[in-house]
Amino acid sequence: MARRKTLSERDLDVMNVLWRRGSGTVAEVRKALRTTVGYTGVLKLLQLLEQRGLVRHEREGRAYRYFPTVGPEEAGAPALRRIVDRLFQGSVELALARLISGRKLDPSEVARMKKLLEQAQVSKEEE
Numbered sequence: 001m002a003r004r005k006t007l008s009e010r011d012l013d014v015m016n017v018l019w020r021r022g023s024g025t026v027a028e029v030r031k032a033l034r035t036t037v038g039y040t041g042v043l044k045l046l047q048l049l050e051q052r053g054l055v056r057h058e059r060e061g062r063a064y065r066y067f068p069t070v071g072p073e074e075a076g077a078p079a080l081r082r083i084v085d086r087l088f089q090g091s092v093e094l095a096l097a098r099l100i101s102g103r104k105l106d107p108s109e110v111a112r113m114k115k116l117l118e119q120a121q122v123s124k125e126e127e
Contacts, residue, residue: 006078006079006082007054007075007078007079010037010045011045011049011054012075012079013033013035014029014033014042014045014046014049015049015054015055015068015072015075016072017029017032017033018055018066018067018068019068019071019072020032022067023065023066023067023068024065024066025060025063025064025065025066026039026042026043026046026063026064026066027039027063029042029046029066030042046066049066050066053069053070054068054069054070054075055067055068055069056069083095
């Protein structure tokens with residue numbers, strides 16, 4: 001099945017628990033979410049994520065332990081593209097300006113960002 005990588009806010013909440021912990025049972029994920037979503041609601045979310053190929057499970061006693069099959073970088077890329085397209089009219093420059101606005105950046109962070117920008121820069125010959 002092809003992966004639908006666009007994650008809802010609730011999907012991201014569940015995935016964040018699994019990324020932080022490495023894995024989790026339905027009960028562990030529910031507890032970590034600190035939410036009013038019931039056991040069966042969390043179970044259904046995990047089952048849907050599994051159908052989409054974003055998590056897998058292994059039997060552990062009477063329960064299933066769920067594991068993420070994608071990392072936050074892979075899962076977050078489509079969400080970030082959507083945000084840039086919708087909130088910043090597709091302007092990476094405006095999005096970056098908003099991200100760093102009012103933040104104090106470490107010189108090493110700035111150097112890494114400059115390197116990323118240089119790697120992303122398209123020369124006139126390549127267009």
